[in-house]
Amino acid sequence: LDTIPRPLMDRMEVIRLSGYISEEKVNIARKHLIPKQLEKNGLTKSHIRFSRESLRTIIEGYAREAGVRRLEQKIGAISRKAAVRILEDETQTPIQIGQNQVEEFLGKPDFRDEKPLSGVGVVTGLAWTSMGGAxxxxxxxxxxxxxxxxxxxxxxxxxMKESAEIAYHYVLGQCNELGGDLSRIEDKSIHLHVPEGATP
Structure with missing residues (x-):
């Protein structure tokens, strides 16, 4: 939007579209993505079945995005592996893809919900991501x-680097006015570590 001249922007209506929530993605997968990938890989509903829980596991662990492109890719990957199993092993069908089978087909999840750190010297920040926030x-x-x-x-x-530098130098410059004691910090270093950075 920055490239659109201001007078033109005043005459336009900007429509902002948010990404899908998990439940919407599950429904899109069941109605559209799974049938498409089954047909593409020569399978039918009698060969493979995805549970709602398995789809949620794929969404949360492998396809965190605003849209559904990666979700479709992961469903396709599972479908292809299932097709190979059916042809090679003559596996009993339908293959049931539940929450526990997802990692067997896709490997370790790309995203894991980790417990937040706690203790002295640790704070929790907010960040913007393509999924909305984290x-x-x-x-x-x-x-x-x-x-x-x-x-x-x-x-x-x-x-984030610039923001940290500005905040640090602001505190150094305004320490006494802010009620702090500059002598306590002027001979010390501060080390900030952000394991998973993003846009604050």
Whole structure:
């Protein structure tokens, strides 16, 4: 939208479309994606069946995105592997794809829900993602080095690095006005680590 001139934007209506929620993706998969992939791979409903739980597992663990492209790819991958099993092993059909069978067909999940870190020096931040939003852990350590310094590590984009630098220098410059004691931090370094960076 930045490239559209302002006078033209004033005469337009901007329609923002959000991504699908998980339940919508499950329904899209059952009505459209699964039949399409079964036909594409020479299978029918009598050969393979996906449970709703298996589709949720694929969505949460392998295809976190606003749309359904990766979901269709994963359903296709399972369908192809099932077709090979049916041809080679003469596996009893229908092959039931439940929550526990997904990892058997697709391997380890790309995304895992990890427990948030807790303790001194750890805070939870908010981030923007293509799925809408997420939380991320920010770890901080404070140690004496003889001079003030800020170290940044982890998966940080340029925007996050700049934001951290600005915040650090602002606190150094305004420490006394903010009611802090500059002598407590002027000979120490701060190390910030963000294991999973994103757009804050």
């Amino acid at each position: 939380t991320l852990d920010v770890e901080a350590a404070f140690y004496a080095t003889g001079k003030p310094h800020l170290s940044l590590t982890g998966k940080l984009g340029d925007v």
